[in-house]
Amino acid sequence: xxxxxxxxxxxxGTLLTMSGQMNIIENCLIGxxxxxxxxxxxKNGQTFSDESAREIIDASGCVVMPGLxxxxxHLPMVAFRGKADDLPLMDWLHNHIFPLEARFxxxxxVYECAMLAMAEMILSGTxxxxxxxxxxxxxxxxxxxxxxxxxxxxxxxxxATPDNPKYEKMMTAAERFVNHWKPYxxxxxxxxxxxxxxxxxxxxxxxxxxxxxxAGILYLTHLLExxxxxEIIENRYGKKPVRYLYDLGVLDExxxxxxxxxxxxxxxxxxxxxxxxxxxxxxxxxxxxAGVAPVPELLERKINVGLGTDGAASNNDLxxxxxxxxTAKIHKVMSLNPTVMSAQTVLRAATIGGAKILGLExxxxxxxxxxxxxxxLIDMNQPHLxxxxxxxxxxxxxxxxxxxxxxxxxGKIIMKERKLLTIDLPKTIEAVNQIARQIAxx
Amino acid sequence: xxxxxxxxxxxxGTLLTMSGQMNIIENCLIGxxxxxxxxxxxKNGQTFSDESAREIIDASGCVVMPGLxxxxxHLPMVAFRGKADDLPLMDWLHNHIFPLEARFxxxxxVYECAMLAMAEMILSGTxxxxxxxxxxxxxxxxxxxxxxxxxxxxxxxxxATPDNPKYEKMMTAAERFVNHWKPYxxxxxxxxxxxxxxxxxxxxxxxxxxxxxxAGILYLTHLLExxxxxEIIENRYGKKPVRYLYDLGVLDExxxxxxxxxxxxxxxxxxxxxxxxxxxxxxxxxxxxAGVAPVPELLERKINVGLGTDGAASNNDLxxxxxxxxTAKIHKVMSLNPTVMSAQTVLRAATIGGAKILGLExxxxxxxxxxxxxxxLIDMNQPHLxxxxxxxxxxxxxxxxxxxxxxxxxGKIIMKERKLLTIDLPKTIEAVNQIARQIAxx
Numbered sequence: 001x002x003x004x005x006x007x008x009x010x011x012x013g014t015l016l017t018m019s020g021q022m023n024i025i026e027n028c029l030i031g032x033x034x035x036x037x038x039x040x041x042x043k044n045g046q047t048f049s050d051e052s053a054r055e056i057i058d059a060s061g062c063v064v065m066p067g068l069x070x071x072x073x074h075l076p077m078v079a080f081r082g083k084a085d086d087l088p089l090m091d092w093l094h095n096h097i098f099p100l101e102a103r104f105x106x107x108x109x110v111y112e113c114a115m116l117a118m119a120e121m122i123l124s125g126t127x128x129x130x131x132x133x134x135x136x137x138x139x140x141x142x143x144x145x146x147x148x149x150x151x152x153x154x155x156x157x158x159x160a161t162p163d164n165p166k167y168e169k170m171m172t173a174a175e176r177f178v179n180h181w182k183p184y185x186x187x188x189x190x191x192x193x194x195x196x197x198x199x200x201x202x203x204x205x206x207x208x209x210x211x212x213x214x215a216g217i218l219y220l221t222h223l224l225e226x227x228x229x230x231e232i233i234e235n236r237y238g239k240k241p242v243r244y245l246y247d248l249g250v251l252d253e254x255x256x257x258x259x260x261x262x263x264x265x266x267x268x269x270x271x272x273x274x275x276x277x278x279x280x281x282x283x284x285x286x287x288x289x290a291g292v293a294p295v296p297e298l299l300e301r302k303i304n305v306g307l308g309t310d311g312a313a314s315n316n317d318l319x320x321x322x323x324x325x326x327t328a329k330i331h332k333v334m335s336l337n338p339t340v341m342s343a344q345t346v347l348r349a350a351t352i353g354g355a356k357i358l359g360l361e362x363x364x365x366x367x368x369x370x371x372x373x374x375x376x377l378i379d380m381n382q383p384h385l386x387x388x389x390x391x392x393x394x395x396x397x398x399x400x401x402x403x404x405x406x407x408x409x410x411g412k413i414i415m416k417e418r419k420l421l422t423i424d425l426p427k428t429i430e431a432v433n434q435i436a437r438q439i440a441x442x
Numbered sequence: 443x444x445x446x447x448x449x450x451x452x453x454x455g456t457l458l459t460m461s462g463q464m465n466i467i468e469n470c471l472i473g474x475x476x477x478x479x480x481x482x483x484x485k486n487g488q489t490f491s492d493e494s495a496r497e498i499i500d501a502s503g504c505v506v507m508p509g510l511x512x513x514x515x516h517l518p519m520v521a522f523r524g525k526a527d528d529l530p531l532m533d534w535l536h537n538h539i540f541p542l543e544a545r546f547x548x549x550x551x552v553y554e555c556a557m558l559a560m561a562e563m564i565l566s567g568t569x570x571x572x573x574x575x576x577x578x579x580x581x582x583x584x585x586x587x588x589x590x591x592x593x594x595x596x597x598x599x600x601x602a603t604p605d606n607p608k609y610e611k612m613m614t615a616a617e618r619f620v621n622h623w624k625p626y627x628x629x630x631x632x633x634x635x636x637x638x639x640x641x642x643x644x645x646x647x648x649x650x651x652x653x654x655x656x657a658g659i660l661y662l663t664h665l666l667e668x669x670x671x672x673e674i675i676e677n678r679y680g681k682k683p684v685r686y687l688y689d690l691g692v693l694d695e696x697x698x699x700x701x702x703x704x705x706x707x708x709x710x711x712x713x714x715x716x717x718x719x720x721x722x723x724x725x726x727x728x729x730x731x732a733g734v735a736p737v738p739e740l741l742e743r744k745i746n747v748g749l750g751t752d753g754a755a756s757n758n759d760l761x762x763x764x765x766x767x768x769t770a771k772i773h774k775v776m777s778l779n780p781t782v783m784s785a786q787t788v789l790r791a792a793t794i795g796g797a798k799i800l801g802l803e804x805x806x807x808x809x810x811x812x813x814x815x816x817x818x819l820i821d822m823n824q825p826h827l828x829x830x831x832x833x834x835x836x837x838x839x840x841x842x843x844x845x846x847x848x849x850x851x852x853g854k855i856i857m858k859e860r861k862l863l864t865i866d867l868p869k870t871i872e873a874v875n876q877i878a879r880q881i882a883x884x
Contacts, residue, residue: 022491078828082835086774120825227778286771287839289780316839322764326771329728332528333772336669338731342528384560384759385845386520386871387878393524397729397758401826402844429724429828436829 006053008032013059013377016391017068017368018351022282022344022407024391028064032373035411040369055413061381063391066367067127067374068320069354072258072279072308075117075131075139076110079435081315089226089288097313104439105162110138112431117318120147124319124401127374127409130308130358132193132220134163139204140181140188146422149374151182153193153220156208158201165397171207178215186363186372188412191218191323196225197241202248209250218359220298226290242267249275256357258308261291268294272301277357278338280349282326284310296331298339315329319401324350328396343396392413400421409438444484448495449853453484453818460508460808464786466833470506474815477853484809497855502824503512504847505833508809509816510762511796513721514700514750517559517573517581518552521877522755523783526685530860531668539755545864546881547604552580554873559760560588561865565845566761569816569851572750572800574635574662576605580720582623582630588864589856591816593800594623595635595662598650613649620657628805628814630854633660636797638667639683640674644690651692660696667701668732684709693718698799700750703733710736714743719799722791724768726752738773738782748796761843766792770838785838819848
């Protein structure tokens with residue numbers, strides 16, 4: 001191997017590829033050039049001089065794995081972290097969150113808060129996120145500055161939103177949004193997000209899907225987060241929510257349904273038949289007492305499932321390691337079956353599973369030659385990760401965001417030894433604290 | 443205030459006292475002398491020279507709070523962390539854990555593994571633990587070296603245990619254990635632990651309680667961890683487990699029942715009437731799919747509840763911050779009621795609640811003048827803890843063990859800026875890795 005042309009060489013450590021064969025390579029060598037993984041080998045006592053790659057990362061004592069993919073967030077909601085806890089979902093949403101958003105969400109707030117959220121995500125091993133909010137262009141701009149990979153979904157709801165006081169102008173603005181961001185793929189991928197079947201009219205749901213389809217982009221919606229949604233939709237449209245969306249024709253391989261806590265067997269059939277992906281956000285749904293998605297059944301039906309943290313107002317963090325731990329545990333106890341949702345299954349959902357539902361599985365989600373280099377290193381030399389019998393077990397049940405030592409996105413090192421290289425953290429914290437003081441004093 | 447006599451002065455930061463009034467003091471001054479909290483004041487622009495206390499800790503930007511109390515652990519089981527996951531409890535216990543213990547548990551293994559576990563606990567904010575295992579004297583010795591506060595419970599079961607191949611000698615050894623450790627209170631408090639109603643005969647349960655009562659020490663037992671226990675005990679003794687223990691006369695204020703996942707209403711009445719404390723270990727019971735204790739009901743009945751992680755073989759970490767997060771969330775989603783188990787309620791269980799069930803509430807569990815100085819500082823200046831509206835919320839839902847900056851136990855600083863001051867960590871990790879290699883190669 002000629003390494004002189006490499007940008008980065010990761011040397012040593014245990015590689016969890018998360019590929020189809022789930023190969024694990026002890027003492028690996030990974031070559032990165034122009035943002036792409038160009039070689040994966042076993043290190044056989046070779047030594048490389050400093051010239052062999054522009055940067056050599058010593059990964060000994062580390063697990064090397066694909067960056068985590070957070071498939072559902074509302075990043076700017078870090079501004080409301082801990083502002084309204086321990087409340088029922090509808091009370092929380094209508095009496096706290098929506099009024100706060102109407103008053104405090106603006107372009108600058110979205111940018112600064114998204115930046116803080118990205119700092120938190122990078123420091124806990126996430127390299128790609130799918131965000132859904134208002135002023136989504138500001139989220140995408142922050143992602144560009146941080147050099148994070150993003151699916152940025154412009155939000156729709158049938159009421160005046162902070163970014164579109166005149167509802168009629170929403171669609172025009174959204175088309176502008178898509179046209180602006182499409183050239184930035186695969187770092188920034190534009191998408192659309194209809195808030196839910198109960199806050200969007202059938203016309204909105206159908207029109208937004210139509211434009212998404214024409215543009216070839218992802219379409220996301222909250223679905224069956226809480227049980228009351230069934231009654232609301234049945235009362236309005238005479239059918240259950242999944243059947244309703246199916247009849248509207250908005251369910252297909254480029255649709256992601258978020259939450260899915262209250263699916264019937266027929267609903268699961270429809271999701272399986274249409275190829276819809278599911279974003280599973282267990283911690284948020286636990287905290288809001290919204291319910292638990294039947295993920296073991298979804299996986300049995302070969303439905304693609306990714307994990308997400310949801311916004312920090314309902315979690316209250318954006319740490320995918322905690323989300324993995326909760327995912328494994330909640331399904332075991334709900335089913336009283338400890339064999340469901342093995343650590344390996346959960347780790348797949350947090351990496352390649354997430355990539356699949358976002359339509360990015362050819363680019364990211366596993367460490368394979370030809371894929372983009374989104375890679376994290378976990379420092380295993382720590383008391384809570386000692387001893388090691390099973391890497392998957394440790395990553396899901398014992399590791400935490402703070403164990404991530406180095407983060408590489410698209411072949412660029414953006415965090416090293418816990419230091420953020422693309423974000424001015426003190427400045428970002430102060431900017432968000434300033435916004436929070438206004439919120440606290442309202 | 444004359445500070446020249448103080449050993450430590452904690453200056454600045456936000457003090458969460460966790461006292462009966464749950465006072466919060468912004469910009470606090472806490473004086474510590476001879477292991478005791480001797481003064482708590484508001485800092486009014488006073489400045490102190492270096493001479494005012496032997497050591498001044500700048501706590502600005504930190505939360506200052508009581509150290510966390512882990513009320514149920516089997517510390518040496520860190521040796522089996524990740525060795526057997528995703529298995530049913532009885533399979534896990536009888537086909538994996540018990541055989542591993544029979545083969546690999548010895549005095550040295552217990553000491554080295556307990557030391558590693560203490561490193562993990564100190565680094566995640568625990569200052570007091572209640573451990574139950576074999577060779578418990580070795581756990582107590584490790585606690586003395588680490589300078590951690592411990593309730594060390596010698597284990598009993600009606601089969602040959604690793605430390606007592608001849609069952610008949612168990613009680614004699616246990617009495618020696620108590621007599622040896624009693625003088626070391628309140629740093630080391632000896633106790634007895636009967637493994638469970640299904641592994642201990644009625645004679646063992648009664649005799650051990652009798653000796654515990656005479657010695658004035660705590661008596662612990664696993665109780666109703668999994669549902670099958672009801673049938674086992676009913677088949678053997680013709681009554682449900684709690685009623686069975688009540689009729690044996692082993693339930694009182696100095697008994698701690700661990701798990702309690704399958705309590706009936708009558709069981710709860712009995713626990714309330716007898717004053718038994720409950721150790722709640724949600725993450726272990728979730729991972730083993732064992733069940734969820736009815737903690738909101740227990741608290742309503744004024745039963746004292748503390749939190750525990752259980753051993754690292756069934757969790758798989760000893761991080762009380764994660765345990766708090768899971769405690770709040772699991773009860774909300776199980777009851778579909780987001781208002782149960784508020785952050786404040788959970789934090790009380792992890793501090794003063796734990797102190798109460800261990801009989802240590804006059805010494806620890808809150809920050810009040812006259813109590814022992816078991817204090818942790820949490821670094822709040824981090825993206826995942828920004829902004830702050832509600833300290834309790836952040837500590838339960840967003841903070842993690844790695845945010846603990848300084849740990850003080852009995853007035854001694856044992857961890858500072860993430861560096862352990864009483865444990866040689868590389869040596870301890872290597873010692874446990876050596877033991878693990880034997881386990882892996884068996």
